[in-house]
Structures are given as C-alpha cells and as structure tokens.
Amino acid sequence: MSVETTTESAPAPKKGTNILLGLTLLGLLLFLWLLLGLSTNAFWSPNNISNLLRQGAMTAILAVGQTFVIITAGIDLSVGAIVGFTSVIVAWLLQAGVPLWAAIILTLLMGVAIGAFHGFGIVRMGLPPFIITLATLTSLRGIGLLITNGSTISINHEGFTNFSRTDFLGVPSLFWMVILVAIPAFVFLHLSRWGRYLFAVGSNAEAARLSGVNVNRTIYLAYILSATCAAFVGLLLASRIGIGNATQAEGWELQAIASSVIGGTSLFGAVGSVHGPLLGAFILATINNGANLLNVNSFWQRIITGLLIIVIVYFDQLRRRGSR
Amino acid sequence: MSSLEELSHRHEDEAKLAESETVPRGAPILELRGLQKKYGLVEALKPATVTFLAGEIHAIVGENGAGKSTLIKLLTGVIRRTAGEVFWCGKPVQLATPTEAIKRGINAVHQEVVLCAHLSVAANMFLGDEMDRYGLMRKGAMERAAQAVLDDLGFLLPAGALLGSLTIGQQQLVATAKAAMRGIRFLIFDEPTAYLTRQESAQLFRLIRRLRDQGVTIVYISHRMEEVFELADRVSVLRDGTHVGTRLISETNDNELIALMINRTIEQIYHKEKVPIGKTIVETKGLSGPGFEDVSLTVRSGEIVGLYGLIGAGRSEFALGLYGRQPLSAGEVFWDGKKVDIRNERDAMELGIALAPESRRDQGLCLNLPIGLNINLPIFKRLSSGLVIRKGDEAANADQQIRNLSIKTPSRRVLASAMSGGNQQKIVIGKWLSHGARLFIFDEPTVGVDVGTKAEIYRLFGELLKKGAGIILISSYLPEVYELSDRLHVFRGGRLVASHDHRAASHEDVLTQAIGI
Ligand SMILES: Nc1ncnc2c1ncn2[C@@H]1O[C@H](COP(=O)(O)OP(=O)(O)OP(=O)(O)O)[C@@H](O)[C@H]1O
Ligand SMILES: [Mg+2]
Numbered sequence: 001m002s003v004e005t006t007t008e009s010a011p012a013p014k015k016g017t018n019i020l021l022g023l024t025l026l027g028l029l030l031f032l033w034l035l036l037g038l039s040t041n042a043f044w045s046p047n048n049i050s051n052l053l054r055q056g057a058m059t060a061i062l063a064v065g066q067t068f069v070i071i072t073a074g075i076d077l078s079v080g081a082i083v084g085f086t087s088v089i090v091a092w093l094l095q096a097g098v099p100l101w102a103a104i105i106l107t108l109l110m111g112v113a114i115g116a117f118h119g120f121g122i123v124r125m126g127l128p129p130f131i132i133t134l135a136t137l138t139s140l141r142g143i144g145l146l147i148t149n150g151s152t153i154s155i156n157h158e159g160f161t162n163f164s165r166t167d168f169l170g171v172p173s174l175f176w177m178v179i180l181v182a183i184p185a186f187v188f189l190h191l192s193r194w195g196r197y198l199f200a201v202g203s204n205a206e207a208a209r210l211s212g213v214n215v216n217r218t219i220y221l222a223y224i225l226s227a228t229c230a231a232f233v234g235l236l237l238a239s240r241i242g243i244g245n246a247t248q249a250e251g252w253e254l255q256a257i258a259s260s261v262i263g264g265t266s267l268f269g270a271v272g273s274v275h276g277p278l279l280g281a282f283i284l285a286t287i288n289n290g291a292n293l294l295n296v297n298s299f300w301q302r303i304i305t306g307l308l309i310i311v312i313v314y315f316d317q318l319r320r321r322g323s324r
Numbered sequence: 325m326s327s328l329e330e331l332s333h334r335h336e337d338e339a340k341l342a343e344s345e346t347v348p349r350g351a352p353i354l355e356l357r358g359l360q361k362k363y364g365l366v367e368a369l370k371p372a373t374v375t376f377l378a379g380e381i382h383a384i385v386g387e388n389g390a391g392k393s394t395l396i397k398l399l400t401g402v403i404r405r406t407a408g409e410v411f412w413c414g415k416p417v418q419l420a421t422p423t424e425a426i427k428r429g430i431n432a433v434h435q436e437v438v439l440c441a442h443l444s445v446a447a448n449m450f451l452g453d454e455m456d457r458y459g460l461m462r463k464g465a466m467e468r469a470a471q472a473v474l475d476d477l478g479f480l481l482p483a484g485a486l487l488g489s490l491t492i493g494q495q496q497l498v499a500t501a502k503a504a505m506r507g508i509r510f511l512i513f514d515e516p517t518a519y520l521t522r523q524e525s526a527q528l529f530r531l532i533r534r535l536r537d538q539g540v541t542i543v544y545i546s547h548r549m550e551e552v553f554e555l556a557d558r559v560s561v562l563r564d565g566t567h568v569g570t571r572l573i574s575e576t577n578d579n580e581l582i583a584l585m586i587n588r589t590i591e592q593i594y595h596k597e598k599v600p601i602g603k604t605i606v607e608t609k610g611l612s613g614p615g616f617e618d619v620s621l622t623v624r625s626g627e628i629v630g631l632y633g634l635i636g637a638g639r640s641e642f643a644l645g646l647y648g649r650q651p652l653s654a655g656e657v658f659w660d661g662k663k664v665d666i667r668n669e670r671d672a673m674e675l676g677i678a679l680a681p682e683s684r685r686d687q688g689l690c691l692n693l694p695i696g697l698n699i700n701l702p703i704f705k706r707l708s709s710g711l712v713i714r715k716g717d718e719a720a721n722a723d724q725q726i727r728n729l730s731i732k733t734p735s736r737r738v739l740a741s742a743m744s745g746g747n748q749q750k751i752v753i754g755k756w757l758s759h760g761a762r763l764f765i766f767d768e769p770t771v772g773v774d775v776g777t778k779a780e781i782y783r784l785f786g787e788l789l790k791k792g793a794g795i796i797l798i799s800s801y802l803p804e805v806y807e808l809s810d811r812l813h814v815f816r817g818g819r820l821v822a823s824h825d826h827r828a829a830s831h832e833d834v835l836t837q838a839i840g841i
Contacts, residue, residue: 192708196700199693199697211755
C-alpha cells in the first residue's frame, strides 16, 4: 500500500508526556525544598531531612501499591487499615515469642491473604472494589481492636524497634525501604508483561480477555501487591512507634490515593507509573513538614493539601486534553 | 401529519430560527471556505472548500484517515476548527458547540454510537430534549411518542427496551431516529450501514430519501461504492485530508472515484488466493451454547469458511463459544482429529485459534493505550524472556504490523483512540497476524475499512492460507463472504441452515436462506 505516514509531524507520544509530568513534579518538589530552605532555618538540618524522608517513605510505599490497583481501574480503600492491623499482628507475634524473621514473613503473608480476599470478592463474588475494600477497612480495624482488647501491644524487641532509627550511608533505613520496593515495582510495571496486562485490564477488560490475558489473575495480583505493600508499611510503622495498635494509620489510604493521583495516575484506569506516586508522596510529606516548621495551623495543612490535589490534577487534565 | 413531523415541530423558537434562515432547494445551504483542523501537529483536514446544496444527498468518500469524520465533527460542533469559515444560508456561523449546530438544524449520526447503554430507547431519543411538565419528566408520553416515531420510520424496535440490549446496528437506527426527530435541516450519516443488516439498510435508505424529499440536506459517508451510487446526487472525495474534488453522481463512476481517493487503481478487490486444501484443522459436532444450537462444520487448512447471516443469527456467538469465551452446553470440538475441551480463551489460543472480534470498541481495543501495546497484547508471552519484555522485539512486531496493514500513524506510541475508525479496525486485525495461529476467526474484519485496505486484508488472508492456516470469515456484507469463501454457511436463528461451495448458489438464494422466507 502506498499510504505515506507523516513521520515528521508526529504528535508528542505518550511516553514523552509521562516523563514531562515526572519532571514537572520533580521540579515542584525541588522548588518546595528551596522555598522552605530559604524561609526556615530548620528545614535543611539533617534531623529534619531524615524526618521528612521517614514521613514520606511509608506513604510512598502505600502509594506504589495503590497505583497498581488504580491502573486496573480499581481502588483499594483498605490500605490504612491493613497498616494498623498488621502492626498489631507483628507485635502480637513478637510478644508470643515468635522469632523476628518468622514474624515478618507471617505478617507479610497476612497482607497477601488480605489482598487475595479482595481479589476473591471482586472476581468471584462480583463485588465492586470500592465496596469490598471498604468492608475490609472497617472489619480489619475491628479485628485488630479485638486482638488487643482495645488497647495497644508494646514491642520489646530492641533490634526491631531500632531499625527505624538507623541510617545507612547517611540515609534513613526507612527511605532505603522505598528504594527496595520501587525498583522491583518499576521492573514489574514498566518492563514486565504482567505490567502491560495491568494496563490492558484497566483499559478494556473484555479486549484483554479475548487477547488471552488472564484477567482474573491480573486482578488478584494487583490487590495482593497493594495489600502486601501495606503489610510491609505496617511492619515499618510498628518498628517506628514500637507498638501494635489497630487504630494507627487512620486515613492513610486517602494519602496514598492522593499521592498516586498527584503522580499522574488516572482513576479511570490504564494510566500510571511508579515514579509518579513516589514523587507525589514526597510532595505531600514536604507540605506537611514545611507547614509544621512554619507553624501553620494543621487545619490549614489539610486545606492546602486539598487545593494542591485539585490544582495538580487539573493541570494534568489540561495537558492531556491539550490536543483537542 | 406523521408523528415524526409533529415531533420535529415541537420547539417554536427553533422553528422561527429555521424560518429566518432558509434557502430555496438547490441553492447553497452550507458553505465551507478553507475549513481546516489540526490535532497538535497532525493536519487531519487541510483547508477545504466545499458547498452543500439544499435538498441534495451529498456523499463523501475517502480512504481511512482521510478526514471524513473530522469534517463531520467540525460541522456538528463536536470539535473546533483551527481555521476557515462556515456559511449557513449565506451567513457566517461559528458552529462552536453541538447545541449551536442542533439549534440551526444540523445533526449527525456518528460513526461510533454515542448513546447511553443504561437508558431506554425512548430516554435516549429524548436525551437533552426531554418532555416535561412542571419539571417532572413525562416518561409515558415520551415512550409513546418515541414508539410512534420508530413505527413511522418502519424500524421494528421497542421504545421501552434498554439501549444496551440492542445490537450495534439497532443502536445505530435509534441514533438515526433521534437525529431525524429534532426538526433537522441538515443531517449527516457517518458510515451508517457498517453494522446494519440488509433490511435495516433498506429501511434507512427509505428514510434518507423521504427526508430529502422533505427538503433536508443529507451528507452520506460510506466506503461502499454501490451505496454511494444508489443514493447520492453528488459526491466529494477526500484524500489525506485534502478535498480533491466534487462530482455529479451521474457524471462519474467507481473507477474515477477510487482513482481520486487513492491515486491509483485496483484491478481486483476480492482476490482469492488459490491454495491447495489440506487436512481438517477443526471440526465441530452439534455445538450448542448461548445464542447458537447444533452447529456442525469443519475448517481445513488452506480454506476460508464463510458464515453469512443477519445480525443476531448466532454467528458471533458461535465464534465466541468455539473460542472458549462462552460456555458450551452441548456438542464436541475436534482439533486435528482429537477431541478437545476448550474452557477459556487461553485454551483456545494454546491450541492455535485466533479471534478478531466483532466490536472494536467493546471487545477489540484498549482505546486509551498505545497502538503498539494493542498489537502486541496477545503475544507478550512470546515477546518476553521470563517475565521481562524484550523491548526491541516488542517495537519490531508493532512496527511490522503497522507497515503490513498501512495503519496511518506517526508512531506505535500514539493512543488507539486517536486513530480513525478504519485504522482502529486494522489494529484489531493486526493483533492476530503475528500470533502464528492455525485457525483464524475474523468477525466482520472489514467494517469501516476503505477499498484499498480491504484488498490488502484479503491479500493477507491469502498469505495465512498459504502458511497452512484455515479461516472462519464472519461477515454481514454478502459480496465479501460470497466471493472469498471456499465454503459458505448460512446462519439463521442460531442454526446453520444451509451450506454452499464457492459460488454454488446465487446471491438471492443465500439471502433468502438467511432471511428465511
Ligand atoms: N483525537 C485525535 N487526535 C489526534 N489525531 C486524530 C484524532 N482524531 C483523528 N485524528 C487523525 O486525523 C486523521 C483523520 O481522521 P478521521 O477520523 O477524520 O478519518 P476518516 O476519514 O473518518 O477515516 P475512517 O474511514 O477510517 O473513519 C487521521 O489521521 C487520524 O489519525
Ligand atoms: Mg471516520
């Protein structure tokens, strides 16, 4: 056939815009840091920076897991509750004298099980993701409170609780955990075929199915990854605060979703990356941290966060629609 | 007064506007001067100057991606022009929003049906223009009025049914009825017959002529030359976004139009490769499932088996059943002579079956993902080592299919949604060409595809056959299945009612068997 393709007038392909958003967010993050560095003395102090990295680390890991689910056009509202719940589980196991390595593995497996249950509810019972994860959100908090009898379990394992305070190469261990999660997550989402399947299922599940994609397995996988990330964060939190408490991490699911969305993930599915939610999480953490340093009323922090979500997502929409 | 005319005079203000803007039959009603549309850097429509005359049927033809749908979207205010002027009844107009276009009496039935699947037929027909009293909807009245219009038009459709329960063709008729109801003066059809059965097409043609006789100007876009010659008074040709000419239908012919469209001639569209027929690949015995019953047929290597029937005759359902998408209730499938149990799509693919489904939007494409990902989706397993994708192979396969099918895109990274209808269809086909299957099921493969590419797709069929594959070709377009099939099966009401060897029966016989009279 003789149809010539007009190569020279190529519209900016998707990949380019993806990187563009990443750079914009990175720019915003650096801008915030610069601004805070200029307006406060404390911001660039080593203490504050490690504090900021620790704060952001946990949301960042949750946001990466959340992003997998949102790419399949789903949502996982239970991640905050899983964090609280698994902090109880690990405290409980350690209290019962289970060795540390076993307690960690069992806690992570708990995350796998919760994620598999979400997959089961969606795939086999046909429940909407919003509903099944909302249901586990409330029940997990309830189960955790039953286990602890409404109070907290303190953790007396020195090695475990010290971990969150240690540094490695001058960077907090908690931040290294983000890298530990982000690298395999990147390989999974952007370089592996299962990553492609997540996008395909989120875009058009029927087309994916007829193309031989195991849609059910893909959905199980997304929710298991999200819940396991949350269980991992549960471990980190327990280490940081030295107790297991089912009411911890209240509202973190919304932080995770917000980070993901700020990072360019579309709630309609099929659009998202790994670096986006990471940047989103640290932007949110920076705003909280900066607001504290500047003594901004914490009520205002919430308002600012809300406005920021609107502004960033609005500009992202404008950019996407730009070619209309 | 018919119910259609009654309804179309519902809005006094619009009627007044219409009265103030009239031209006599045969005078220019809509003039485009240097109308242009760019998407970013892509010039979908180069400055075009076209005049439409009041009361004519004006066909627009052109290859896939030539800019036909773009032109229509500009006229109906769906997208905004980059440059140029539009004159309506001699006065310059903006046509910036769909509401403005509708108020002037310009309406369109778009290529892809844009209605709400979860609402009833009647609710869709009155969408945005509901009948109400004191702010409350008059559901019963709307349903009765809608039914009257449908009956008046001769469309056998229930106004109370959910739109989503209808076939794509029937939905297209609803969209047509909706457009015809709105006091129109200028009505555009973008490939309306692509999903229609023959009778439905006939009903539609009657409606179009009736509207023309009432003085409505009709713009008719189609890839089917015979329809253009049957209906139109004049025809305009677009090529690569350029308006290359307008002809009186009485003063032109197929060959001239095709030459204008693609700048070369095609000797033979239905070119069937002569391939020696080999062993039986698949045999079904008494296969039954949702929508089809007791279907027994065989496909041998090197053979095209055509399935003809009206829409809803159970051909697609049979294909989905064989492919493992729908559970089978009875019957057996033999693959290479061995009985097999196909429980899901993956089992089917494993055996070597490929299915290019009927609806590109619902089943065929991930629209908001890149073309490349769509093409590679069925074969990512082959394109990766372990779980990790080999990027080079991924790109190479996508680019190869884009070239093979001359998909008109600057890059494999462009989203499928930015492609024209016909180019989207080519992606659906391209997905399966590198799958290495032995049985290919193509369900309506050439819907919305231009003449040149049709010929190219048929040539690709020939290549698959030469490699020893067998093909099941499902089509509602009789000339296509008739000319290409080594064996033609006719479906009616979910059953296989007749079978013919290549060209053994006449068109009329096949049609009669499909309709069942
Ligand atoms: N939203 C969009 N963004 C970018 N390019 C687009 C968009 N929509 C259409 N195009 C491009 O504009 C050109 C013209 O498209 P158009 O849909 O008008 O073609 P068409 O003549 O209707 O073709 P077909 O017969 O396949 O329906 C194509 O090259 C197409 O890729
Ligand atoms: Mg089109």
